[in-house]
Amino acid sequence: MAFDKTRSAGFLANHMARLFAKGLQQNIRPLGLAPAQFMTLVALWEQDGLTQRELVERLDVEQATMANTLTRMERDRLIERRAHPGDGRSQSIHLTPKAVALREPATAAAGRVNAEALGGLTEEERLLFVDLARRVVASLKQRY
Template sequence: MTGIPDGDLMRLDHQVCFALHTTSRAFDALYRAELHGLGLTYPQYLVMLALWEADGPTVKRLGERLRLDSGTLSPLLKRLEAAGLVERRRSREDERSVSVHLTGQGAALRARAADVPNRILEATGLDVQELVALRETLRRVTTNLDAAR
């Protein structure tokens, strides 16, 4: 690997995974503050984003989309349901299949959350093109890492 000033690949500050970890923690802290007024945690916000984009996916499909296992997703959905934002419906055709739907309250929350992405973008100090380029790079890295397993 070139570009490492002292050649020591074992230094913590030279690890891409550590840079991603610290960035993720910084994002988590910022989202926690931004989402507090909406009554959402960051993982709940991700669920709501997915549902605002396409209401009514199965729990299985939602988990795939968010890359969350059922042990993580089920409690999230339970809390969102208790808050009156979503409802789970068992399929009449296949009792094993459960879909997730926004309630009126959940759909209405989208308008209150609409400025969150702009506030996050501003906090990053990046312009839109830089953020898009970073997101695309991270998607490529994720695809490559998934393929390497």
């Protein structure tokens, strides 16, 4: 039986993720942000002072990818690293005032991409789609 990409959840999710990332990139570029930086900022807006390891776990990214992202964010003066109060071997990552000020415009930009993507769905369908996506993510996180 031939592979039918129009019926493959993985293929469609991957394609959708790439399109979301493309839309996000276009919408946050004027703010001087890249998608990986935005993801990291979202985690830090939720809880400032996380360690690099905590960010890796929360965002499901590779350690090297997070290290590169944080280096760029530090260069761009979005974060600062401080000695972790409970563990002298690690550092906590803290938002700068510049990063705090980007919260509203960056999340508004992401909201526009979501609104465009889900614009063809009813409110009930949007809620169902997000609920199903959360459940699929949770299922995959348990397995992988």
